[in-house]
Amino acid sequence: MPRYALKLEYDGAPFAGWQRQADQPSVQGAVEAALAKLERDVPSIAAAGRTDAGVHALGQVAHCELTREWDPFRLSEALNYHLKPHPVAVVACARVADDFHARFSALERQYLFRLVTRRAPVVHDAGKVWQVQNPLALEPMQRAARYLLGRHDFTTFRASICQADSPVKTLDELRIEEMDYPSGREFRFHVRARSFLHNQVRSFVGTLERVGAGAWTPEDVKAALEARARAACGPVCPPQGLYLARVGYPEDPFG
Numbered sequence: 418m419p420r421y422a423l424k425l426e427y428d429g430a431p432f433a434g435w436q437r438q439a440d441q442p443s444v445q446g447a448v449e450a451a452l453a454k455l456e457r458d459v460p461s462i463a464a465a466g467r468t469d470a471g472v473h474a475l476g477q478v479a480h481c482e483l484t485r486e487w488d489p490f491r492l493s494e495a496l497n498y499h500l501k502p503h504p505v506a507v508v509a510c511a512r513v514a515d516d517f518h519a520r521f522s523a524l525e526r527q528y529l530f531r532l533v534t535r536r537a538p539v540v541h542d543a544g545k546v547w548q549v550q551n552p553l554a555l556e557p558m559q560r561a562a563r564y565l566l567g568r569h570d571f572t573t574f575r576a577s578i579c580q581a582d583s584p585v586k587t588l589d590e591l592r593i594e595e596m597d598y599p600s601g602r603e604f605r606f607h608v609r610a611r612s613f614l615h616n617q618v619r620s621f622v623g624t625l626e627r628v629g630a631g632a633w634t635p636e637d638v639k640a641a642l643e644a645r646a647r648a649a650c651g652p653v654c655p656p657q658g659l660y661l662a663r664v665g666y667p668e669d670p671f672g
Contacts, residue, residue, distance in 0.1 A: 418482040421492060422513045422670040425477040428504035430544045435468045444505060448479065451499035456483050465519045465664040466526055471656035476663040480519040509671040517670065525665040527609040530622045531658045535601025547658035553604060553629030555595045561628045561635035562591040564642060565621065571614055572645040579615035586610060591621065616653055624651030
């Protein structure tokens with residue numbers, strides 16, 4: 418059966434997450450329903466990351482198997498037609514080798530988290546950023562982030578319901594940048610690793626926000642990491658500022 422990779426962009430707000438749910442809308446369910454309009458009995462699709470409820474994607478990757486050959490452009494156009502009115506789009510499509518797997522072939526995943534500081538409510542980015550009203554200092558957050566880089570036991574930053582076999586992960590990048598935002602400031606957290614624990618990125622950002630606000634020191638983050646205890650973590654921030662931005666493979670399937 419021909420196999421295709423799909424690069425997906427979506428607004429996670431209306432969904433209970435990526436994974437198919439019996440009684441709630443999911444991104445996987447929306448894509449599989451669109452595929453069923455093209456071919457009957459399409460096998461279940463797999464994705465690079467199972468994003469949680471409210472989490473968005475700029476570059477989620479999934480793969481599917483179809484019974485006949487499709488021109489990738491025509492397949493993406495047909496899927497986008499049948500995905501309406503869901504806020505999901507196929508932004509790229511490619512024919513891939515039979516052993517390509519969206520999840521298991523991936524070498525790394527990159528997340529973006531958007532945090533906005535301003536007093537007035539966010540209007541145009543409502544549901545797309547985490548807004549806090551207190552100002553934040555960039556440099557202490559950057560210093561704290563450096564303690565998290567590398568290979569560590571991240572039990573402190575792991576959700577209690579996480580099903581990963583081990584809390585030990587290697588964090589390759591945690592970069593924070595500050596930029597102008599109308600009547601405020603925006604902080605963007607760029608986080609990259611081969612794989613992540615459940616709620617790891619949101620735990621990082623919620624904890625680093627406390628550093629930026631002056632409630633924690635950078636050394637408090639180091640101590641929290643070394644505690645290897647969930648109770649040592651700072652607040653877990655809400656999901657709406659989180660985006661699965663990119664998935665890396667040995668060769669880019671989309672050219």
